[in-house]
Amino acid sequence: MPSIVFVSPKGGAGKTTSALVLATQIAQGADVTVIDADPNHPIKTWAAAGNAPSRMTVVSDVTEETIADRIVEAAARTPFVVVDLEGTAAAIVAYAIAEADFVIVPTQGSQLDAEQASNAFRLIRAHERGIQKHKPDYRLPYAVLFTRTSVAISSRDTKHIRASFDSAGIPYLKTELHERAAYKAMFSFRQPLESLPASEVSNIPKAIENAKEFLAEVIERIRCTKPSNNEKAA
Template structure:
């Protein structure tokens, strides 16, 4: 059962949004999912205190709990385990990377974010050397315009491609619905279209990103079989 880690040293990079969108989309499709909130900000933990039918998918480690043990326990019981980590090279990062089948690096298509994402990849390379194994990873662009691709975004995408860094084709667009997930502590499917503009487009966006991630994991499974 795959373990997916969302990591980026930059605060507000979209790690929690990426985890909750992917996790709740999979859960709504019938998959068994758990999301470990290992980020001290506890953004997902607070979301799990709401009334969503999927609130139980969020797991907050108890004080002093060994993250590796928690990951192994959940991985044996659920189809997908996501981990939202702080992003810095701390104990939680090492534990998460030691079990990762895929590392997602969320970032905005901005030059400053691209520089920070480079540090995230550097941290990942350090963990690869530590564990003596390749750790599959990919950049996920977030808060992109669904209508206009800016010159800056085009340049960043080209630079990432030239550097040979894997990235998702789908992005998480700038949508009110992705903010309302946390404002109302609900999944996309539970939000009300009367309160949330562009909800259907956001749901389709989430389905496309989730499908691409599942396909990537399947390819990795075939490659390692």
């Protein structure tokens, strides 16, 4: 506990990058299991270089049939579980959502991306409806994470999307994961942010600061969730 699941039906939305940024930050203070459920295993490959934090474990032998059990097993072993999924609408996503304590829906700040994210909201609602038959007040906590946004002021597009999310009651994190070379470089150098070579990657401290804000807000959101709302089907 808690299991944090990254969901977005759109490839390239920033799921894997945001999941790795979050998991490596968590690993500075707590044990975390990353469930790499993408068949291309980007996080397993990243960790195979041998530079993963000692408090981070990667599990990648997951299928549609086993993902629910893998999440439950991981949550019993480590205080944090982070799940990275492939960008599909496959059943594996619904199984992972069913075991989630918090869902993050990464989306790039364009109208088209925001519309794609609505597929993720539909899956969350479908899961909630199933449990609400027994627990009418049940809500699965989730939030949109704006990714790859400009470090400069919010674009008009993002402001418009925020306003439409506000009116639709869709929660989003105040912290955005900005477009930064350091987040890309984590994968090319196969290193956590803190170990990237400052001579080759610009603005690493800013990327670390942004990552810490992201983790802090996720933890705050999870803490603020009412325990009665956070129970899964009994």
